[in-house]
Amino acid sequence: MRAIVPDRLSDMLTRLKLTAVRDQLDGLLDEAGRQELSLRETLVPLCERENVLLHGPPGVGKTHLAVALGREAILAGHSVQFVAATTVVAQLAKGHGEGRLEERLAQFAKPKLLIIDELGYLPFEPNAAHLFFQLVSRRYERGAILLTSNRSVGEWGSVFSDPVVATAILDRLLHHSHVITIRGDSYRLKEKRRSGLLQKPAAPEAKSEKKS
Numbered sequence: 001m002r003a004i005v006p007d008r009l010s011d012m013l014t015r016l017k018l019t020a021v022r023d024q025l026d027g028l029l030d031e032a033g034r035q036e037l038s039l040r041e042t043l044v045p046l047c048e049r050e051n052v053l054l055h056g057p058p059g060v061g062k063t064h065l066a067v068a069l070g071r072e073a074i075l076a077g078h079s080v081q082f083v084a085a086t087t088v089v090a091q092l093a094k095g096h097g098e099g100r101l102e103e104r105l106a107q108f109a110k111p112k113l114l115i116i117d118e119l120g121y122l123p124f125e126p127n128a129a130h131l132f133f134q135l136v137s138r139r140y141e142r143g144a145i146l147l148t149s150n151r152s153v154g155e156w157g158s159v160f161s162d163p164v165v166a167t168a169i170l171d172r173l174l175h176h177s178h179v180i181t182i183r184g185d186s187y188r189l190k191e192k193r194r195s196g197l198l199q200k201p202a203a204p205e206a207k208s209e210k211k212s
Contacts, residue, residue, distance in 0.1 A: 079112045093131060132169065133168055
């Protein structure tokens with residue numbers, strides 16, 4: 001039975017596209033055993049310096065998962081900042097207009113993990129896309145970014161109103177990254193249906209044909 005476990009774990013990490021974790025796992029676990037590290041201490045190097053993109057439809061728990069991961073990062077001793085995507089863009093645009101863009105970029109570059117929530121719910125103006133690119137470039141291979149989005153990466157050209165800039169952003173985000181797709185129905189709608197506030201649409205009645 002024990003021999004089956006590593007193979008199953010490797011398969012699961014592959015399905016989750018956590019290939020960087022999969023490839024480092026044996027060596028890191030051996031080192032953790034030699035140093036008698038706790039489970040939390042073992043997880044730190046597995047999650048260090050990697051971007052994470054959580055995408056899926058609204059209401060499937062992306063933000064809750066991002067908050068939980070941020071909390072674990074804090075408990076592991078890392079600095080974390082959680083901010084909505086619209087807030088990031090607004091602050092960068094304001095800094096640019098006031099001649100203080102470098103200050104704003106430094107602010108968002110400082111935490112070890114930057115969580116940007118709800119990217120893609122509203123399209124960006126072209127200038128905002130370029131500002132966002134500067135932020136991603138500033139953090140590239142210096143600090144991790146965790147993004148939640150309701151749009152697949154193939155739709156980011158329309159999100160940023162510029163396919164070229166979107167490609168440049170994705171090129172940096174997806175290097176050293178894990179992309180996790182969350183599927184399912186909105187838990188908010190499930191709760192409403194459970195309480196009777198929202199009914200599922202009735203199936204159309206079948207029409208019987210009258211035979212002569």
